[in-house]
Each structure stands twice: as C-alpha cells, then as structure tokens.
Amino acid sequence: MKRNFIFFLGSAILILSSCATSKKIAALKPAASYNTGNVVYDKQLSYVNLPVEISVTDIQSQTNKYLNGLIYEDNNLEGDNLIMKVWKQAPIVVNEKNGKLQIEIPLKIWARVRYGIEKFGLSAYDTRDLGLNGKVKLSTTANLSNWKLNTTTSIDAIEWNESPSILIAGRSVPITYLVNPAISLLKGRLATMIDQTIEQSLDIKPYVISALQEVSKPMEVSTEYHTWFGMQPLELYATKATIANKKITVNLGMKAYLETTVGSQPTLKFDANKLQLMAVDKMPSEFSANIAGVVKYANASELMQKNFAGQKFESGSRSVTINKIDLWGKDDKLVVQATMAGSVNGDFYLSGIPKYNAETKEVYLDQVDFVLDSKNKLLRAGDWLVHGIIAKKIQDNCKFSIAEQLQDGQKTMATYLSNYQPVPGVKVNGSMTQLAPNKIFLTPNAIVAMIAAKGKVAIAIDGLK
Known part of the structure; x- marks a missing residue:
C-alpha cells in the first residue's frame, strides 16, 4: 500500500511538472x-524653373570686350561731303532703368568736311579736318531667340562736348547741317553694332x-x-x-x-x-x-x-x-x-x-x-x-x-x-x-x-x- 502511494505521488509530481514546464x-x-x-x-517626371540671370555688369564687360578701338569708318567724300572715323574713347557704361538697358558710349570722331558752292557747272570746294568728342546714349530691350539674347537698340541722344563747327576766316562756323546726315547714318550703325555685339557675346x-x-x-x-x-x-x-x-x-x-x-x-x-x-x-x-x-x-x-x-x-x-x-x-x-x-x-x-x-x-x-x-x-x-x-x-x-x-x-x-x-x-x-x-x-x-x-x-x- 505504501509502495502504491509513493508511485502515485511520483506520477502526480511528474504530471504536474510536465504541465508547469512549457514546451x-x-x-x-x-x-x-x-x-x-x-x-x-x-x-519621376518633374518641371524645374531655370532662370538664367545675366547681370548688367556682365553685359557691360562683354560689350567692352567685343567693341574696341575704331568702331566706324567712312572714307568716301561723295554724297555726303564727309569722311569720318569713330573710336570708342573710354569704356562703355551700361545701366538698367525702367525695364531697358541704358548704354553710354564715349566717342572720339575725326572728320574731314568738304564745303563750298556749285554754280553754273563750276564748283569751289574746300575741306577742313575737325575732331569731335561726345557721348552717345542708347536704350535697349531684350528677348531670347535660338539660345541667344536678342536686343533691339535705338539712339536716344548724342551729346557733343562742343558743337560741330569749323574756322573760316577766323570765325567759328557751325557745320551741323553737314555732319548730321553722317551722324544719322552713324546712329543706325552704332545701334546695329550693339545688337550684334550682344548677340555674339551672349549666347x-x-x-x-x-x-x-x-x-x-x-x-x-x-x-x-x-x-x-x-x-x-x-x-x-x-x-x-x-x-x-x-x-x-x-x-x-x-x-x-x-x-x-x-x-x-x-x-x-x-x-x-x-x-x-x-x-x-x-x-x-x-x-x-x-x-x-x-x-x-x-x-x-x-x-x-x-x-x-x-x-x-x-x-x-x-x-x-x-x-x-x-x-x-x-x-x-x-x-x-x-x-x-x-x-x-x-x-x-x-x-x-x-x-x-x-x-x-x-x-x-x-x-x-x-x-x-x-x-x-x-x-x-x-x-x-x-x-x-x-x-x-x-x-x-x-x-x-x-x-x-x-x-x-x-x-x-x-x-x-x-x-x-x-x-x-x-x-x-x-x-x-x-x-x-x-x-x-x-x-x-x-x-x-x-x-x-x-x-x-x-x-x-x-x-x-
């Protein structure tokens, strides 16, 4: 009886132990x-803003780089009675105002003026050489075309240090009427030169x-x-x-x-x-x-x-x-x-x-x-x-x-x-x-x-x- 009890107790312990221990x-x-x-x-497909900013100082630098020395020459007296050479006298100055570029070109001009009269098939002419100093003022608008900056330039004014004149018999005689036609031609030429210079230099x-x-x-x-x-x-x-x-x-x-x-x-x-x-x-x-x-x-x-x-x-x-x-x-x-x-x-x-x-x-x-x-x-x-x-x-x-x-x-x-x-x-x-x-x-x-x-x-x- 005692042996059976011990066997039962041992079995119970084993069973309980088995239940208490997880698998x-x-x-x-x-x-x-x-x-x-x-x-x-x-x-991903995206759109990126790509503003290309060209500073006015860059335009000034490029224009001065490409536009130097003798910038205009006319060696033919016929038609306008004028021979003229034009140099850039000092650095070009470029500013920005009211959505436009304001450009100033200091110029030195040498001109040979032919003057006189023609009557009854006879002519009496003389020539005089003169030097002019002045400043041309231009304004420019800009756009982009075919990767290049295209500008449209017009002459606002030409300011002479002295009025164009020559000395005849000791007197100063204005010759604006002779110079003006050539200057008008020069204006268009200068505007075109500025546009071409900017286009070539600012691609x-x-x-x-x-x-x-x-x-x-x-x-x-x-x-x-x-x-x-x-x-x-x-x-x-x-x-x-x-x-x-x-x-x-x-x-x-x-x-x-x-x-x-x-x-x-x-x-x-x-x-x-x-x-x-x-x-x-x-x-x-x-x-x-x-x-x-x-x-x-x-x-x-x-x-x-x-x-x-x-x-x-x-x-x-x-x-x-x-x-x-x-x-x-x-x-x-x-x-x-x-x-x-x-x-x-x-x-x-x-x-x-x-x-x-x-x-x-x-x-x-x-x-x-x-x-x-x-x-x-x-x-x-x-x-x-x-x-x-x-x-x-x-x-x-x-x-x-x-x-x-x-x-x-x-x-x-x-x-x-x-x-x-x-x-x-x-x-x-x-x-x-x-x-x-x-x-x-x-x-x-x-x-x-x-x-x-x-x-x-x-x-x-x-x-x-």
Whole structure:
C-alpha cells in the first residue's frame, strides 16, 4: 500500500511538472532572399524653373570686350561731303532703368568736311579736318531667340562736348547741317553694332548646357547607405526675357526625369543633342522627387523590440513574452523572428508586407501571419496563439518609426536646395512642400522607404565669362 502511494505521488509530481514546464518548439528559419541588390525607384517626371540671370555688369564687360578701338569708318567724300572715323574713347557704361538697358558710349570722331558752292557747272570746294568728342546714349530691350539674347537698340541722344563747327576766316562756323546726315547714318550703325555685339557675346547655350551637364551628374546623397539621386533633362522652355534689378532674367523651364537609387548610380543619361528650346507663354513648375528613408535591419529590430518590452501576451492561464526581435527580407516580405518565452518557448517566424503610415511616419506590416512551419508547430501546441487575440496584438506591435531617417533625408535634400553650387555661377534653390508615402524596398542591407516629395526648384545660372 505504501509502495502504491509513493508511485502515485511520483506520477502526480511528474504530471504536474510536465504541465508547469512549457514546451520548447523549434521552427524552421526562413532563409533571406531579395529580388535585387539595387533599388531603382520609378523615375519621376518633374518641371524645374531655370532662370538664367545675366547681370548688367556682365553685359557691360562683354560689350567692352567685343567693341574696341575704331568702331566706324567712312572714307568716301561723295554724297555726303564727309569722311569720318569713330573710336570708342573710354569704356562703355551700361545701366538698367525702367525695364531697358541704358548704354553710354564715349566717342572720339575725326572728320574731314568738304564745303563750298556749285554754280553754273563750276564748283569751289574746300575741306577742313575737325575732331569731335561726345557721348552717345542708347536704350535697349531684350528677348531670347535660338539660345541667344536678342536686343533691339535705338539712339536716344548724342551729346557733343562742343558743337560741330569749323574756322573760316577766323570765325567759328557751325557745320551741323553737314555732319548730321553722317551722324544719322552713324546712329543706325552704332545701334546695329550693339545688337550684334550682344548677340555674339551672349549666347547662353554653352552656359546652360554646361550647367545642366554638371547638375545632371549622379549625386551620392548618403555614403552610408549608397543612396543616389540623378536627373535627365528632356525639354527646355523659354518665356520672354525681363530687365530689372540690374540684370536680365531669361525665364527658362526644364522638363526632366528624376531618379533615386540605392546601391548603384542612376541609369539616367544626359544627352545635350536631344535638348530643344521651345517658346511658351507660361512655365510649368511642378517638381517631384523621392526622399529615401533608409533603416538597417538591426536598427529596425531594436525599434520594434521596444514595442514588446515589458509586455506579456495572455490568454486565460496561458501567456508569452517576446524577448528578442530580428528582421530580414524574403521575396518582398519582411520576416519577423520573435523569440518567445512562457507557455510556449522558441523562435517563431511571422511575415508581412511592409507599408508606410504617413501620419505616424512608421513602417508597419500588413497581412501579417506566422510562416507556415511556425504556424503548423504552434497549431499542434494549440491554436490559442495563432488565431487568438494574442496574434493580433503581436501584429499591432510589428512596426517601427522612420521619422528620424526621413528627417535626415529631408535635411540632406535641403542642402541641395539651399544655394547649392555644383559649379561656380550655378545655384540650386527650392523647397519641399508636400510629402506622400510611396513604395518600400527590402535590400540585403536595409529597409528603404521611398517618400514622394513635391515642391519648387530653380537652377539659376549667373556670371558669364
């Protein structure tokens, strides 16, 4: 009887001990797999303002560079009784006023004047040489045509230091009537010369193409995650030029593809030969780009682990805690390894489709479920964990914030939108006004959340040499 009691007591202890000790279950670990090692997000079609600013001082410099020395010569006395040579006496001065360029050209003129009478078929002529000093004032309007700055110049006035006259018999005799026809011809010639000089010296195409070529070079915006940004100009537009604030602004616009990549440089290529300049009345300005929020799996695991810290998931008398989280990718799904302890012990694996919540700036998992082998083994232990409220709570905690990463991405993008100068004389400025969630990519090294940013961007080209 005593032996039977001892046997019963031992059996009861074993049974109770068996009930008190949770099962250790070993589920198969899903192997990581990725569609590609590089992420190339769909290129975005954008419009970029491209104001080309030509300062008045640049125009003054170019005009003085191309217009020097003897600028006009007439060696024929016949017809107007005048031979004339005209030199630029001092540097040309260019200013801006009331939407026009105001140009002053200091001139030195040597002239040989023939004068006299002709009567009854007889003529009596004499000649005199004279020197004149004066200043020609011109006004100019500007426009853009075929990449070149076209101007229309007219003479406002000619101011002589002394009135044109000659000495005859010791007396000063005005010869304005003789000089004026030649001066009228000179006026037209000077206006044409100014227009031709500006057109020849201010061809903006080389500067625009050179600037776009530099801006279009792929930029590695994050060396840590090898995140790249690239641009491919497609078309250029132009509205009319304006003269104000001591500069001529040629209002250009550009349609371009923008591309963000992770892992390798963008495939977009710059082809200057395909760029055409088209005249338009109004310039589109919508700009779209992608900001990459990149999170390493280890960092994402730590962030997700915080959601489970101190939590016990209970169902009746049964409960589990999740002590460790690991993450990796498999066929565009995020695998969550949850190390559980409690009524069930072991590493179990869930998977879900990563998505982005714009309000909370979090990556969360949609359509979360236990991986098949983990699910089968848990079902053998009872479906309380697989189908119950605990599974829903675990799913709700499978998320992590990428606000910090997005903020870093915005800061990085902002550096390229605040007086960024890829080359001297080219400045990029703009602002991001709207952010919207886009696709999430899983790479071998990190989780990449693409956020579509909209705003306005302008590339200003200044300082012609």
